[in-house]
Amino acid sequence: MLGVEHTVIESVDLETDGRGQEMLVAQVRVKAGAARRCSRCRRRFPGYDTSPTPRRWRGLDLGTTPVYLQATTSRVTCREHGVVVAAVPWARPGSRFTTAFEDTAAWLVCHATLSVVAMLLRVAWRSVADIVTRVVADRAATVDRLAGLRRIGIDEISYRKGQRYLLCVVDHDTGRLVWAGKNRTQETLNRFFDDLGADRAAQLTHVCADGAQWIHDVVAVRAPNAVVCLDAFHVVAWATEALDQVRRTMVNRLRAGGHHDEATALKGSRWALLKNPPNLTGDQRATLAGIAKANGGLYRAYLLKEQLRAIFQAVELTDARALLGGWIAWARRCRLEPFVRLAKTIKNYQKLILNAVEHGLSNARSEATNTHLRLLTRRAYGYHSPEALIAMADLTRGGLCPPLPGRS
Numbered sequence: 001m002l003g004v005e006h007t008v009i010e011s012v013d014l015e016t017d018g019r020g021q022e023m024l025v026a027q028v029r030v031k032a033g034a035a036r037r038c039s040r041c042r043r044r045f046p047g048y049d050t051s052p053t054p055r056r057w058r059g060l061d062l063g064t065t066p067v068y069l070q071a072t073t074s075r076v077t078c079r080e081h082g083v084v085v086a087a088v089p090w091a092r093p094g095s096r097f098t099t100a101f102e103d104t105a106a107w108l109v110c111h112a113t114l115s116v117v118a119m120l121l122r123v124a125w126r127s128v129a130d131i132v133t134r135v136v137a138d139r140a141a142t143v144d145r146l147a148g149l150r151r152i153g154i155d156e157i158s159y160r161k162g163q164r165y166l167l168c169v170v171d172h173d174t175g176r177l178v179w180a181g182k183n184r185t186q187e188t189l190n191r192f193f194d195d196l197g198a199d200r201a202a203q204l205t206h207v208c209a210d211g212a213q214w215i216h217d218v219v220a221v222r223a224p225n226a227v228v229c230l231d232a233f234h235v236v237a238w239a240t241e242a243l244d245q246v247r248r249t250m251v252n253r254l255r256a257g258g259h260h261d262e263a264t265a266l267k268g269s270r271w272a273l274l275k276n277p278p279n280l281t282g283d284q285r286a287t288l289a290g291i292a293k294a295n296g297g298l299y300r301a302y303l304l305k306e307q308l309r310a311i312f313q314a315v316e317l318t319d320a321r322a323l324l325g326g327w328i329a330w331a332r333r334c335r336l337e338p339f340v341r342l343a344k345t346i347k348n349y350q351k352l353i354l355n356a357v358e359h360g361l362s363n364a365r366s367e368a369t370n371t372h373l374r375l376l377t378r379r380a381y382g383y384h385s386p387e388a389l390i391a392m393a394d395l396t397r398g399g400l401c402p403p404l405p406g407r408s
């Protein structure tokens with residue numbers, strides 16, 4: 001019932017805490033065979049000393065009652081790691097929670113909102129973040145996430161209101177996050193290629209990245225065989241941003257002219273403009289039709305965004321090339337400043353965009369991962385460190401979610 005192995009349960013008692021909450025406290029000790037092992041390398045060594053005061057670990061609730069394991073801890077003298085805390089079979093080193101509790105929490109984080117996790121398990125968000133960091137470190141040590149990579153996407157993702165960045169590498173074929181590091185610098189990207197190694201980097205066939213030249217420079221040196229592409233996700237994101245700028249300018253202009261009702265109506269049109277057409281609701285379709293009638297400039301911006309998205313659906317490269325050329329010509333003379341500027345950018349990256357179309361690299365899986373990572377960074381969890389944020393991304397998108405304890 002406690003979900004522990006290699007553990008002797010000496011007694012179980014009900015205690016009541018200061019607030020009248022009952023809890024179950026199991027007095028346990030490590031079975032002889034699992035005792036006196038270094039918590040870092042798991043090898044067996046002579047004992048060093050034993051702590052005079054017992055320590056408690058939170059376990060999974062039994063019904064509605066919180067459960068704690070209580071044991072005295074000891075230290076061993078490891079030949080490699082010196083005097084270290086001895087491993088206990090029921091918990092990860094340094095944790096105040098049992099492994100079963102931590103795996104359950106990590107699994108829940110992958111499948112439910114954090115407020116649900118915190119309420120169900122009765123833990124603070126900060127504890128959840130620490131748990132996720134430990135579970136990810138534990139599981140990452142057992143798998144090689146960089147094996148077999150062929151097509152990857154490299155992405156800069158901002159957090160803390162755009163003040164800080166993570167560099168994320170996604171496997172284009174599985175949609176999995178395979179590597180993440182803090183800061184968007186050449187040094188960070190070089191660290192990824194160091195981890196990957198020259199042999200595996202030579203196996204990369206395609207690298208998708210946003211428009212950042214420094215990424216392209218590093219890739220050219222470290223993955224010389226890869227075709228560099230600019231994928232749909234980033235290009236459409238640029239167009240979406242340009243469209244939003246056009247809309248904001250028009251809202252401000254209406255306000256300045258005293259047309260407050262029209263300004264408010266246009267402000268409410270944001271989602272109708274930004275959504276993919278198949279996902280529009282009836283009301284949003286009506287909003288768009290209204291914009292087409294009353295606001296030619298904004299509707300033109302909308303069509304420009306949609307047309308650019310359509311280029312990535314072209315099957316033939318020649319079609320895509322013609323469409324892209326036509327788009328650039330149209331955007332240049334559309335008299336909407338953000339799109340005139342975008343036309344210049346797109347022209348610069350024409351070749352990389354067509355690379356993505358040619359190699360069919362508009363991948364829904366990696367886009368879903370990108371969208372998820374951006375959502376993750378936007379939520380106000382107050383990540384106390386980039387490492388905590390990376391662990392959360394690795395857990396939920398890196399294939400490191402543990403199985404639920406007790407289900408095989």
Ligand SMILES: [Zn+2]
Pocket residue numbers: 038039040041042043078079080081082
């Ligand atoms: Zn050791």
